[in-house]
Amino acid sequence: MKFPFINLKAQYEDYKQEIDEAINSVLQNTSFIGGAKLEEFEENLAKYVGVSYALGCSSGTSALYLALRALDIKSGDEVIVPSFTFIATAEMVSLVGAKPVFVDIDLLDFNLTLEGVKKAISAKTKAVxxxxxxxxxxxxxxLKELCEKNNIFLIEDGAQSFGASFKGKKSCSIAHISCTSFFPSKPLGAYGDGGAVFSDDENLAKKMKILLNHGxxxxxYxxxxxxxxxxxxxxxxxxNVKLKHLDKELAKRQELAKAYDEGLKNCVVPKIKEHCFSAYAQYSVLIEDRANALKVLENAxxxxxxxxxxxxHKQPCFSEFKDLRLEKAEYASEHVLSLPFSAFLSKEEQESVIAVFKELK
Known part of the structure; x- marks a missing residue:
């Protein structure tokens, strides 16, 4: 390809000295599991988000598992989840023995809706x-207000939204337990797998800390x-190094998203709702003839x-839901397309993407 989908190398080069020093400090003190560097990072995470407790864990997937276990979700319980997302969201529900209840999304922001959740709540619902x-x-x-009225828990899967906010409150600060991912391509990405869980509830935080270390x-003991x-x-x-630069990168992501918004033709660009600040983990559009667009992008x-x-709900591992019809989620899966995007996408690279879309018919 002319340039990468996400330019992680350019990011490393920009922070190289700081990152190399951070790595070397761990190599020198040989504290590879736990220790001061992890504690410092967890403190910085909690401060950045604005919660009492933040715990680093092995992945965004394990973060979801820890949340469900901490809330004692088990066999016979139902957990409401969107169908248009990465499999980990529902996969962990099944792994703890509960039943995922799939709901449709809003095509404006690709998220589940308050009305959709209301309709899906049953006597067996334990979490959303x-x-x-x-x-x-x-x-x-x-959503939290609705959950508390129905005596159920709210979990935020913020794997793609670390750094985002709603009405001034950061992603991972509102739900009873919040989860994020530090997969390398995320807004705050590690050099391997990683994740975190967040809560203001001391008992839940203590339980997750026990669970993530073999109980x-x-x-x-x-x-x-x-x-x-x-x-x-x-x-x-x-x-910890990357977190110091995150807000600067998020500001750059806003600039790049605006340029895409204004320059792209022949597609539906993302809609950022009122009171929302997006971390733009991806810049994803809806396009009517996706197959043709893919050919044009590949040729370019x-x-x-x-x-x-x-x-x-259409995945083979969830075959019991194969007859479920979720119109908007299914439309999104057939028409969504994510474009090259990161804080290190150059103006020239972005303009070459925009030029391709102007040629689409």
Whole structure:
């Protein structure tokens, strides 16, 4: 390709000295699991988001698992989830033995809706997982109010929205438990897998800290059945550097998104709702003839991605839901297209993408 979908190399070169020093400090003190660097990162995460507790963990997927376990979600329970998202959201619900209840989305922001959640609540509903899709949060304040009225929990899957906000409140600060991912392509990305969980509830935070370290309350004393869900200290050190630069990168993402908004033709550009600040984890458009657009992009040697080509209720592993019809989620899966995007996308690179869209018919 002429240039990468996400330019991680350019980011590394920009922060190279700081990152190399952070890595070297961990190598020198040989504290590879836990330790001061991880504690420092967790403190910085909690401060940035504005919550009492933040815990690093091994991935965004394990973050979801920890949240569900901490809330004691189990067999016989139902958890409401959007169908248009990465599989981890529903996968972890099934893994703890509960049933995912798939709901449709709003095509303006690709998130589940308050009305959709209301209709899906049953006597068995124990939680709602609201995914902040493509970097934009849904109305988590209203969702939390609805959940609390119905005595159920709200989990934010903020894997794509770290740094975003709604009505001035950061992603991962509103729900009973929030989760994020530090997969390398995320707005705050590690150099490998990583994630975090957030809460203002001390008891939930303590339980998740126990669960992510094999259920240990002290060495070799296992109070719960847990997992090895720890975040590598090397990753914590790298992320600590990147966190210092995140707001600057988010500002650049806004500029690039605006240029796409104004320059792209023959597609529907993202809509950022009132009171929302998007982290723009991806810049994703809706395009009527996606197959033709893919051919034109490939001929122009321009990278792209499709997030996501198959709704979760249509996946083979969820075959019991194959007859479910979710019109908007299915439309999105057939027409969404993600374009090259990161804080390090150059003006020339972006203009070459825009030029291709002007040629589409």
């Amino acid at each position: 997982i609201a995914v902040s899709m493509f970097g934009q949060m849904s109305d988590l304040l209203s 240990q309350t002290k060495r070799y 296992h109070e719960l059945i847990g997992i090895n869900g720890r975040l590598d200290t090397l990753q914590a050190a790298i992320l 040697d321009i990278a792209y991605a499709i997030h996501y080509p198959i709704c979760l």
